[in-house]
Amino acid sequence: MPRVTEEYKQLIEDRILEAAKSLFSSKGYHETSMDDIVGESGLSKGAIYGHFESKERLFLEVQQRKLDASLGKMEALFSTGDSASQRLKKALDSQFDENCDVTRETCMINLEILFNAARNESSRTEVEKRATSAYKFWRDILREGVKRNEFREDLDIEAIAPILDATVDGLSLHWMIGHDFDWNRMKKAFLQLVTKGMLPNGSVE
Amino acid sequence: MPRVTEEYKQLIEDRILEAAKSLFSSKGYHETSMDDIVGESGLSKGAIYGHFESKERLFLEVQQRKLDASLGKMEALFSTGDSASQRLKKALDSQFDENCDVTRETCMINLEILFNAARNESSRTEVEKRATSAYKFWRDILREGVKRNEFREDLDIEAIAPILDATVDGLSLHWMIGHDFDWNRMKKAFLQLVTKGMLPNGSVE
Amino acid sequence: MPRVTEEYKQLIEDRILEAAKSLFSSKGYHETSMDDIVGESGLSKGAIYGHFESKERLFLEVQQRKLDASLGKMEALFSTGDSASQRLKKALDSQFDENCDVTRETCMINLEILFNAARNESSRTEVEKRATSAYKFWRDILREGVKRNEFREDLDIEAIAPILDATVDGLSLHWMIGHDFDWNRMKKAFLQLVTKGMLPNGSVE
Amino acid sequence: MPRVTEEYKQLIEDRILEAAKSLFSSKGYHETSMDDIVGESGLSKGAIYGHFESKERLFLEVQQRKLDASLGKMEALFSTGDSASQRLKKALDSQFDENCDVTRETCMINLEILFNAARNESSRTEVEKRATSAYKFWRDILREGVKRNEFREDLDIEAIAPILDATVDGLSLHWMIGHDFDWNRMKKAFLQLVTKGMLPNGSVE
DNA sequence: GATGAATGAGTTTTCATTCAT
DNA sequence: TATGAATGAAAACTCATTCAT
Numbered sequence A, B, C, D: 001m002p003r004v005t006e007e008y009k010q011l012i013e014d015r016i017l018e019a020a021k022s023l024f025s026s027k028g029y030h031e032t033s034m035d036d037i038v039g040e041s042g043l044s045k046g047a048i049y050g051h052f053e054s055k056e057r058l059f060l061e062v063q064q065r066k067l068d069a070s071l072g073k074m075e076a077l078f079s080t081g082d083s084a085s086q087r088l089k090k091a092l093d094s095q096f097d098e099n100c101d102v103t104r105e106t107c108m109i110n111l112e113i114l115f116n117a118a119r120n121e122s123s124r125t126e127v128e129k130r131a132t133s134a135y136k137f138w139r140d141i142l143r144e145g146v147k148r149n150e151f152r153e154d155l156d157i158e159a160i161a162p163i164l165d166a167t168v169d170g171l172s173l174h175w176m177i178g179h180d181f182d183w184n185r186m187k188k189a190f191l192q193l194v195t196k197g198m199l200p201n202g203s204v205e
Numbered sequence E: 001g002a003t004g005a006a007t008g009a010g011t012t013t014t015c016a017t018t019c020a021t
Numbered sequence F: 001t002a003t004g005a006a007t008g009a010a011a012a013c014t015c016a017t018t019c020a021t
Helices: A001-026 A033-042 A045-051 A055-078 A084-101 A104-119 A121-147 A157-177 A183-196 B002-027 B036-040 B043-053 B055-076 B084-101 B102-121 B121-147 B157-177 B183-196 C002-027 C034-041 C045-051 C055-078 C084-101 C104-119 C121-147 C157-177 C183-196 D002-027 D034-041 D045-051 D054-076 D083-103 D106-120 D119-149 D158-178 D183-196
Strands: none
Touching: A001 A045, A001 A055, A001 A104, A001 C055, A001 D158, A033 A045, A033 D045, A055 A084, A055 A104, A055 A121, A055 A157, A084 A121, A084 A157, A084 A183, A104 A121, A104 A157, A104 B102, A104 B157, A121 A157, A121 B157, A121 C183, A121 D083, A157 B121, A157 B157, A157 B183, A183 B055, A183 B157, A183 B183, B002 B036, B002 B043, B002 B055, B002 B102, B002 D106, B036 B043, B043 D106, B055 B121, B055 B183, B055 D083, B084 B102, B084 B121, B084 B157, B084 B183, B084 D158, B102 B157, B121 B157, B157 B183, C002 C045, C002 C055, C002 C104, C034 C045, C045 D083, C055 C084, C055 C104, C055 C121, C055 D119, C084 C104, C084 C121, C084 C157, C104 C121, C104 C157, C104 D106, C104 D158, C121 C157, C121 D158, C157 D106, C157 D119, C157 D158, C157 D183, C183 D158, D002 D034, D002 D045, D002 D054, D002 D106, D054 D083, D054 D106, D054 D119, D083 D106, D083 D158, D083 D183, D106 D119, D106 D158, D158 D183
């Protein structure tokens, strides 16, 4: 009984979380009612409350899964033994792909989570943790790049790390508002921008 | 009566909008009730509805004022006759200052507006319009910079314009989530990043 | 000053009452707001409240005017020195014309008054008074008709009087619900019905 | 669970509809608040809205039940195989009994429905349908009576049908306004009136 | 008196959560 | 555990009436 039950529980919870994620993404947290989730998941109210004690908790769970997945992907990517430049490229690629290139749903739920975290303390804690990790990954790349002379030595690593991490979120937001980006082009342009800058080659201060 | 009344009306509406902005900013649109606004503004429910026909309309008005102010500032800044580099610096300065350097309230209401626009059509229209204008301003700077040989000629202007505009929004979001940036440092780092890039000077493809 | 002022007052009150009657008629008492009356009359709220202490009072005034006019017309009609049959015909004609043949507005306001009276005591008193008078008029005709052998002597005068008075109200109600009557035809049919009845027993034209 | 649940649901809905009918009848639709219905039914607000989506829908349901019952009764009555005269008598009896002889509540809710229909389109449709059916029933009686020589052949059947149907409504209205009728007497008098008329011309009992 | 902005109790409706079955 | 009807606090909004100017 133990294993079967545990598996079954997972199954149900997945179903609920999937329904919730889809709705939070398309309608937003506030506009999504528990009845919506009941309808989308095909389960009963009681069942849902049996698994998640509140709507907020449900959101937090959706969020946690997203964050875990995102962190997992990041770790895998950032830890490869390539050169700093290559890692930078890979990391940016991944960022862009994860946040935006997929579907509007994926993009929207990411924003919903970020935005929610700005207001909700229990949400914020986890989101901040992820950002802190992410910043660290970026810093590692940057530091190594500088050490290996792949990057300029006067980079303000502490400041650039968040910039690299946040830009995609900003672009996601703009995408959601209606501007239809060609994400591959954006990716390429951003990479060129942060590597070579806008000034003509060889320009001196 | 005409002038006095009109002035008085403005006064009251400002009071309401100020209260609404403050609350939308600190609690968010959904978590702010009309009763909250009643309490904060010191006016009665009827008075508020006498001036703004619905909570949504009230939000839209708050938004419109923000957008108008922002656009006004942008126009003033971008139109100066400096070199492209100087205009770029000024524009980025302004972006950073306007969105973040001020107060968390200012920053938060900007995000609330952006985020709301992602879901609400009537809100989106105006916000998109502003973004379109902003992109144009950035493109103008970039184009001129390229023409004058201040910037690399292989810049993907169409793609970089949104990036320059969106990054601050992304950083604002991260700021709100808990990371305390030194905005002056961020500003400087971003300017260096987008001008010189991360690669060591003189690097070739 | 006295007369002029008094006349002016009348003028204003007429204007208000006209606007109110029109609105009560077309939208109904409950669905008509004081703001509607302000709009329709072109006067200010204060002005209206200066003349009528409440919405209810205003309705009662509209009602009173209607009742007075109706009673006046009735008196004029019923008091002519014709035969009972002729008076009956005239009276029915007048009933039909007053209530229905005119406009839907006239009809509707009459019903609004009647219906309101069923629920509102202050309204009821006056409306009942009018009905009592009307019943009396009908009884007088009937009684005289019987005395003069114009009508059957076994008529239940007490019962028929209300019937003659109420039928038009019932038909008005049905008219308002959507059945489009040819009122002249209805009038003729009703007159024939109540005079000759439906049975063929030796009745002659 | 299925049958039990369905029965239970009916039970609750009946309770709500009964409370609503009683209140709409005594206070009128507009003066009845959902809070009143909550109080009268002993259920909670949520429960009521769980069964009826709006106050208007609730009224419409009360109305529909009334109309269905009324139509059912009519069909049963009008379809008996008696002579036209007998059917006429039965039909009038039923009309009077159904509308008035019962209780003021029954009478009032009927009027509320009729009156409401004059202003509310969704209500009107159904009420008009019922009236159209009723007119048809009356016309059938009249036509058959004429064919069988029970009734005068010069009857304006189209016009008399509505009169027969509407008179009781008119009398109900007058009853509600305060005139206390002896309904059995009214019934008898009306029957005599419409059959024999008021003129004495050689009419025999 | 006239004005119309302001008042605030009252209205309909929603929805996260509970709990008897 | 699952169910879904019931709960009721809270939301957005209305409108007859008042009153400072």
